[in-house]
Amino acid sequence: MADEVRPAAAFARPTVQKDYYLNMGPQHPSTHGVLRLLLHLDGETVLDTRPYIGYIHRAQEKIAESKVYLGYFPFTSRMDYLCGLIFNWGWAGVVERMLGIQVPRRAEFIRVIVSELNRLSSHLVWLGTYLMDLGGLTPFFYCFDDREKILDILEETTGYRLTYNYMRFGGVENDLAPGFADKVRAFLKGFRKRLRDYEALITKNIIFIVRTKDIAVLPAERALEYGVTGPNLRGSGIRYDVRRAEPYGVYPELDFEIPTGTTGDTFDRYNVRMQEMEQSCRIIEQVLDKIPDGPVRATDVPKSIKPPKGEGYFAVETARGQFGIYVVSDGSTIPYRVKLRTPSFGNLSVLPTLLVGYKMSDIVSILGGFDVVLPEIDR
Numbered sequence: 001m002a003d004e005v006r007p008a009a010a011f012a013r014p015t016v017q018k019d020y021y022l023n024m025g026p027q028h029p030s031t032h033g034v035l036r037l038l039l040h041l042d043g044e045t046v047l048d049t050r051p052y053i054g055y056i057h058r059a060q061e062k063i064a065e066s067k068v069y070l071g072y073f074p075f076t077s078r079m080d081y082l083c084g085l086i087f088n089w090g091w092a093g094v095v096e097r098m099l100g101i102q103v104p105r106r107a108e109f110i111r112v113i114v115s116e117l118n119r120l121s122s123h124l125v126w127l128g129t130y131l132m133d134l135g136g137l138t139p140f141f142y143c144f145d146d147r148e149k150i151l152d153i154l155e156e157t158t159g160y161r162l163t164y165n166y167m168r169f170g171g172v173e174n175d176l177a178p179g180f181a182d183k184v185r186a187f188l189k190g191f192r193k194r195l196r197d198y199e200a201l202i203t204k205n206i207i208f209i210v211r212t213k214d215i216a217v218l219p220a221e222r223a224l225e226y227g228v229t230g231p232n233l234r235g236s237g238i239r240y241d242v243r244r245a246e247p248y249g250v251y252p253e254l255d256f257e258i259p260t261g262t263t264g265d266t267f268d269r270y271n272v273r274m275q276e277m278e279q280s281c282r283i284i285e286q287v288l289d290k291i292p293d294g295p296v297r298a299t300d301v302p303k304s305i306k307p308p309k310g311e312g313y314f315a316v317e318t319a320r321g322q323f324g325i326y327v328v329s330d331g332s333t334i335p336y337r338v339k340l341r342t343p344s345f346g347n348l349s350v351l352p353t354l355l356v357g358y359k360m361s362d363i364v365s366i367l368g369g370f371d372v373v374l375p376e377i378d379r
Contacts, residue, residue: 033374060379064338069305088167094314098307107171122319170298212267227346230321236264242317
């Protein structure tokens with residue numbers, strides 16, 4: 001029997017669907033944590049993005065409501081493991097405010113200097129990994145070389161290199177290590193030279209400029225609507241910094257500037273962080289010049305911490321923005337309610353509005369420029 005002749009229509013190509021969905025993460029290295037981005041793409045062009053969080057949720061607020069006040073200190077540095085000292089300070093500050101504890105002057109200066117060193121180390125991790133995401137390996141090694149020097153200095157005083165437990169109600173756990181000031185001054189002298197190297201390697205690099213300039217412009221109005229804070233907000237021209245807007249510690253006594261951007265693009269967000277590192281150096285130098293002698297912990301702190309019935313709030317400026325703590329006390333040794341306002345949640349929330357129309361290769365640059373830390377979102 002002769003083969004049946006099939007109509008030409010049977011061999012026609014099927015209709016090609018141009019748009020599709022793609023998972024980026026949660027194990028993708030450029031998401032800097034277990035973040036999953038569900039991308040709706042047309043070819044390589046982003047049509048829509050939906051971030052999925054919660055892969056490492058640890059119920060930090062509920063843990064706080066089952067611990068005595070002092071026992072919660074170690075958990076704070078696990079939220080943002082890159083600047084845990086500042087998160088330590090946030091918890092100390094809210095309880096001190098509720099109890100009316102007066103922190104000794106020397107302790108206040110110590111808090112500032114270790115926090116600014118921690119801010120520098122955090123920005124260096126961001127800068128090194130960000131450039132590595134974009135294919136630049138040399139800055140990564142420079143950044144981590146500088147960071148190791150900071151961690152060595154902090155370890156001698158605090159006993160920790162990453163997840164700190166150094167702040168205490170009424171001050172800090174112990175005084176600065178011998179030779180601390182000399183080591184910090186020596187580091188700053190070398191670090192200022194390294195900042196010039198970063199300027200030549202990165203800021204003036206034409207490839208980096210093309211990848212970041214006029215990319216993912218964040219208008220100031222939208223940033224405020226989404227609760228964006230920190231360098232991402234200041235990159236959009238809003239000069240808001242908790243250290244100035246809601247002063248704490250001895251920051252009001254120090255002379256430093258709040259860097260801002262002009263267009264709110266990825267390059268501005270990068271440039272704000274680079275300028276912030278210079279300002280942190282200024283702050284540290286002033287503290288070293290002004291730090292007084294005296295005790296490092298208040299003597300009137302009760303052994304059993306029982307804030308009076310009521311509520312308290314305290315905010316600090318972390319490397320990623322405003323970290324606020326709201327506590328409700330029922331007069332017992334355990335908080336009745338704790339609510340944590342971490343900066344990366346608001347910073348990540350605005351991201352999908354910025355990705356539409358860009359290519360997949362731009363996502364890595366835009367996301368890295370936001371410096372999101374997932375454990376503080378999955379708190």
